[in-house]
Amino acid sequence: MPWTPQQLNVIDAVKITGGVACTIGLYSILYKETKLFRFFEHVFLGLAAGYMVVAMYKESLYPQWIQRMTGQMDDAGNVTQPAMFLYVVLLPIGLLGYTVFSRKHNWMSRIPIGIILGLWAGQQLLNYWDTASPGIYSSMQPIIPTTWSSFVEPDKFGLTPDQIKALNQQIYPSQAINNLIFVIAILSSLSYFIYSFDTKNRAMSTFNRIGRWTLMIGFGAIFGSTVMARFALVIDRMYYIWVEWIQALQKAFGQ
Amino acid sequence: MIKEKLLNIDRRILYGLLILVTVIPLRCDQKLNNITDDYSNAFYEAVSNIPEGKTVFIESDWTTSTRGENSGHLEALLRILMAKKTKFAIFSVGDAQAPGVFRGVLLRLMEERKTLGLPAYQPFEDYVDLGYFANAEGTLQAIGGDVRKVFEKKSIRDAEGKQRSAFDSPVLSNVKSVGDVPMYIVVTASNTIDRAIERLSAKTTLACMCTGVIGPSALPYFQSGQLKGVAIGLKGVFDIEYLMANGLNLETKESVKWSKQPDKTAQPITVGKTLDRGNRYFLSFMCAILLLIATVVTGNVMMFVARAQSKPQGDEA
Numbered sequence: 268m269p270w271t272p273q274q275l276n277v278i279d280a281v282k283i284t285g286g287v288a289c290t291i292g293l294y295s296i297l298y299k300e301t302k303l304f305r306f307f308e309h310v311f312l313g314l315a316a317g318y319m320v321v322a323m324y325k326e327s328l329y330p331q332w333i334q335r336m337t338g339q340m341d342d343a344g345n346v347t348q349p350a351m352f353l354y355v356v357l358l359p360i361g362l363l364g365y366t367v368f369s370r371k372h373n374w375m376s377r378i379p380i381g382i383i384l385g386l387w388a389g390q391q392l393l394n395y396w397d398t399a400s401p402g403i404y405s406s407m408q409p410i411i412p413t414t415w416s417s418f419v420e421p422d423k424f425g426l427t428p429d430q431i432k433a434l435n436q437q438i439y440p441s442q443a444i445n446n447l448i449f450v451i452a453i454l455s456s457l458s459y460f461i462y463s464f465d466t467k468n469r470a471m472s473t474f475n476r477i478g479r480w481t482l483m484i485g486f487g488a489i490f491g492s493t494v495m496a497r498f499a500l501v502i503d504r505m506y507y508i509w510v511e512w513i514q515a516l517q518k519a520f521g522q
Numbered sequence: 523m524i525k526e527k528l529l530n531i532d533r534r535i536l537y538g539l540l541i542l543v544t545v546i547p548l549r550c551d552q553k554l555n556n557i558t559d560d561y562s563n564a565f566y567e568a569v570s571n572i573p574e575g576k577t578v579f580i581e582s583d584w585t586t587s588t589r590g591e592n593s594g595h596l597e598a599l600l601r602i603l604m605a606k607k608t609k610f611a612i613f614s615v616g617d618a619q620a621p622g623v624f625r626g627v628l629l630r631l632m633e634e635r636k637t638l639g640l641p642a643y644q645p646f647e648d649y650v651d652l653g654y655f656a657n658a659e660g661t662l663q664a665i666g667g668d669v670r671k672v673f674e675k676k677s678i679r680d681a682e683g684k685q686r687s688a689f690d691s692p693v694l695s696n697v698k699s700v701g702d703v704p705m706y707i708v709v710t711a712s713n714t715i716d717r718a719i720e721r722l723s724a725k726t727t728l729a730c731m732c733t734g735v736i737g738p739s740a741l742p743y744f745q746s747g748q749l750k751g752v753a754i755g756l757k758g759v760f761d762i763e764y765l766m767a768n769g770l771n772l773e774t775k776e777s778v779k780w781s782k783q784p785d786k787t788a789q790p791i792t793v794g795k796t797l798d799r800g801n802r803y804f805l806s807f808m809c810a811i812l813l814l815i816a817t818v819v820t821g822n823v824m825m826f827v828a829r830a831q832s833k834p835q836g837d838e839a
Contacts, residue, residue, distance in 0.1 A: 297537040301809060319618060319619065320624075322619050322621075322622060322654070323656075325617060326621055326654035327655070327656040329655070330653065331655070331674065331675075334676060341684065347677070347685065347687070348677075356577060386660070387659060390659060390663050391720075394720035394721055397723060398716070398719050398720045398748075399725070401723075401746040401747060402745075405746035405747065423781065423785075424782045424784045426784070427784050431784065431785050432674075476817070489735075492734035492738055493734065493735050494814070495755050495757070496590075496734035496735045498544075498756075498807055499590035499734070499803065500587075500588070501544060501810070502756075502806045502810070503589050503592075504590075504804045505548060506548055506799075506802070506803065509545050509548055510549075516724045
């Protein structure tokens with residue numbers, strides 16, 4: 268017999284209540300480490316590990332290896348995809364990875380690692396240039412203004428596309444200053460990583476120091492973004508407890 | 523006395539304050555104003571102007587650990603695509619758990635459309651769920667080389683429940699190579715955006731929705747033109763929702779004005795929800811940031827005061 272909508276709402280409420288209990292249990296570490304926290308920590312790790320194994324089998328191993336090896340049939344029994352038994356060759360290669368646990372045979376574990384690294388290195392040679400070259404090209408910014416008609420870029424609203432295009436081709440003094448800061452930041456950061464020769468020269472060491480400061484500012488910005496991400500996580504959990512859970516309870520057990 | 527207390531605030535009080543300042547704003551249904559970022563404007567403009575009848579690829583590489591940011595990203599993106607009736611193929615190369623998570627978002631949005639009385643978005647007809655592909659590097663390399671070889675053996679169920687090849691679906695039937703896809707959007711919490719840039723940026727147009735942690739490393743790709751647009755973290759979610767509600771560079775009073783690109787326009791979304799998770803979370807986020815600034819300033823001021831007071835008299839000379 269199928270579930271009634273009210274029964275489904277109750278099931279939903281029970282599921283979300285379980286999630287809320289886990290969330291509160293894990294956040295109890297903020298008060299102090301208790302047995303409650305330990306319990307939920309183990310529940311979380313166990314579930315994550317178990318889920319990962321099932322997800323890996325269902326999403327990857329079964330459709331992309333087992334099904335291809337054994338072939339597929341439609342509901343009427345017609346073969347839709349013939350079996351490709353050669354896929355079985357992947358099994359012994361993969362299993363060689365486990366020889367890492369044997370002192371005598373662990374050299375064999377390098378075979379699958381070597382295959383993966385070899386494939387990756389071959390691809391990477393081609394891909395590196397595709398990734399880096401547009402970045403290098405876009406770093407070459409003009410630092411000399413082409414017009415002094417205005418210090419900052421004028422407002423472009425209400426102009427025709429041709430007029431906008433003409434304005435976009437100009438470098439205004441404020442843009443030139445911005446670009447100069449950008450170019451100094453890039454060159455000084457790169458110079459910080461010059462280890463091949465001595466940089467005791469005063470000008471060079473000053474330039475290196477600017478690079479170090481630039482890198483520190485960059486790392487600070489990354490840290491700020493990380494804090495933003497952590498806050499987003501807390502806010503989402505609070506939303507789950509104080510909004511989604513309460514809504515689910517109201518739906519299941521009336522107003 | 524007060525100085526001593528301020529220097530030694532129990533961390534549990536701070537956590538309690540953090541919970542308070544995040545929970546109270548969540549209960550307010552306040553519509554906020556926003557100044558959107560250039561890269562968010564670029565993202566919305568690009569997604570809004572995808573040609574009709576084309577299929578978009580979505581690579582969703584996040585799990586529940588970044589739900590606060592990526593869930594809002596994916597919801598906003600899918601709402602735009604569904605409002606514009608754009609077909610999409612969704613899959614993951616980053617994590618075996620990711621398909622389970624994006625399926626949850628899809629289910630939630632289907633439920634929402636049902637509640638709002640909007641037509642259902644049908645699997646196989648309007649979108650295809652291709653699941654997870656292990657080995658991001660290899661899969662993306664293969665997608666760049668021959669997308670049909672990667673997806674053709676993926677069997678999915680059609681509207682009647684029959685097993686069919688993914689390429690029998692109207693979603694993928696016109697896709698011969700990745701170049702036929704007008705936009706490849708990566709929703710990620712990890713460096714899979716780097717893998718996509720390496721292997722696909724020369725072959726199709728890429729855009730990215732990423733967490734605040736990944737944002738700084740994705741921005742140089744926007745600067746160089748390898749990414750058409752980027753939505754970063756919670757601010758990115760709020761920006762996209764705000765643009766969905768108000769449009770970009772339109773004549774209306776509410777419309778967002780993008781002074782750097784006044785010739786690029788995008789219409790607001792008029793079907794279904796627009797402001798949701800981003801708008802809800804952002805007030806809490808601002809309050810949390812204020813608390814952080816207040817505690818850092820208080821701690822530092824009190825530390826300097828304590829240091830000045832404990833300095834021996836002779837040192838001043």
